[in-house]
Amino acid sequence: MATTRISGFYRLSPEERLELIAQARNLNGEEKQILSGAQPFSIRSADAMIENVIGVISIPLGVAVNFKINGVDRFIPMATEEPSVVAAASNAARTAYDLGGFHTSLSGSIMRGQIQIVDLPDPYGAQARIYEHKQEILDRCNAKDPTLVSLGGGAIDVEVHVIERAKEPMVVLHLLVDTRDAMGANAVNTMAEAVAPYIEEITGGRVVLRIISNLADRRLVRARAVFSAEELGGSEVVANIVRAYEFAECDPYRATTHNKGIMNGISAVVLATGNDTRAVEAGAHAYASVSGRYRSLTRWELNQDGNLVGSLELPMAVGIVGGATKSHPTARLALKVMDVQSAEELAACIAAVGLAQNLAALRALATDGIQKGHMALHARNLAVMAGATDEQIDLVVKMAIAAKDVRYDKILELTKQLQTGDVHGDGSDKQG
Incomplete structure (x- = not known):
């Protein structure tokens, strides 16, 4: 190594x-x-x-x-x-x-897929029914990605949340999916979309969103x-x-x-x-x-x-x-x-x-x-902007740092001086 x-x-x-x-x-x-x-x-x-x-x-x-x-x-x-x-x-x-x-x-390597369910007369009852059918939900999800399952991943659990802060109560089902060595967005979204009709059947509600969450707190x-x-x-x-x-x-x-x-x-x-x-x-x-x-x-x-x-x-x-x-x-x-x-x-x-x-x-x-080191490196960009050639960039930067002035106007001035022969190769003024 x-x-x-x-x-x-x-x-x-x-x-x-x-x-x-x-x-x-x-x-x-x-x-x-x-x-x-x-x-x-x-x-x-x-x-x-x-x-x-x-x-x-x-x-x-x-x-x-x-x-x-x-x-x-x-x-x-x-x-x-x-x-x-x-x-x-x-x-x-x-x-x-x-x-x-x-x-x-x-x-771990667990991502969340969220399924939003609305138009529910009994949101807490719907929450309970989802938990009662948890294994069927997981089986349907895993049937969509047998490769991930064969690698030791796949849908492993669900969480069900009743959200009452909205205009009307809604239920949000979280699919917990072990995505292993993948980021997992495609796998999670595919599972969420595939299982949505079954969730509607269980709850009697209507599914709206079916999407991964990027707050990957697992x-x-x-x-x-x-x-x-x-x-x-x-x-x-x-x-x-x-x-x-x-x-x-x-x-x-x-x-x-x-x-x-x-x-x-x-x-x-x-x-x-x-x-x-x-x-x-x-x-x-x-x-x-x-x-x-x-x-x-x-x-x-x-x-x-x-x-x-x-x-x-x-x-x-x-x-x-x-x-x-x-x-x-x-x-x-x-x-x-x-x-x-x-x-x-x-x-x-x-x-x-x-x-x-x-x-x-x-x-x-x-x-x-923060500016001392940052501007010294940024000076290279400024030298390119000022028209310095590859051979001149390092010298222009060295001259600007020596002058303790790495603003663009100063670097432009130094570049022009170097290109017109007003300074020596070591950065000193010829007339000095």
Whole structure:
């Protein structure tokens, strides 16, 4: 197993990084061409995935390093357009690596399908009748997906809720389905639609909605790690990180941006692996509100050694089979690079990245502020916008950072100076 603790990984060229990952994960020539973009995702493949296709859009795919998760070193592919996200996750993971890395657990792989029943004269009687026919309901559901059942999954239980807060009472049946290594939307929705006529027969009511819920509270992933106080900058920095977390825990305005930072990392891995970013994001933010108040998804505290302990818990409905995880070649390769063999392992990796991402943001906020590192990386984008060539980008960024001014107008000025010969190659003014 190759170590992910790679010093200076960010200093390598994209070609050198790809070659290192290819050697570690035994990628062949075709797979390297797909990742590098030399063999692009075809418009024909795109047309088979969604409607009205006219083209494709490329998102940068980076690899976060330094991640040790449940004792296993893993490279983490991340697809994102936002500067500093991949670097921040890698740096945060480094501070936990020598203290054991990340430890995770999963509550299961159960998703909920909801069936809404209305026009009921006796909603509580209907609730009782549904429970009386539970096994028949489960059997009908499982008959729709014998493959899932053969893999140890399928519909396993029902919950029935009477909702009286609506204009008229309604009954909502929850199908609890173990979707195993799939995200499960197709399986759950198929079962819910198939069993709906039988539910009407049992209850005497009328079924309206039959749809999965993305609040996957029976599919929670938890991540924990200890981060070195010394590596983070000392006890004062650690204390400020805890204060920043307490602010998010108490204030929904702060919690919203706090949790957005967590999702910077989570959504990047979800997207890279071809999973449903909107489902994961909706579930996470709903879970942050289950207490009746929007709160932090993470917890931060000090242990007896003065090191920082972070934990994260949220729903994680992801899979490694079905959908774009198999139909998109880059998504398939992202799973190979990560070396995950189950949805549980994938969820563990995603949660670890979310926790690392949160620490990185809190550390930045508690010290120099978020903009120092972010803008230094964003300067590369600005240099491209200003017309800098590939050979000039790094020099323009170096000059802007030296001038402590990474605004676009300054970078545009420096780019023009460099291209007109008003500065030396080392960034100094010729007239100086």
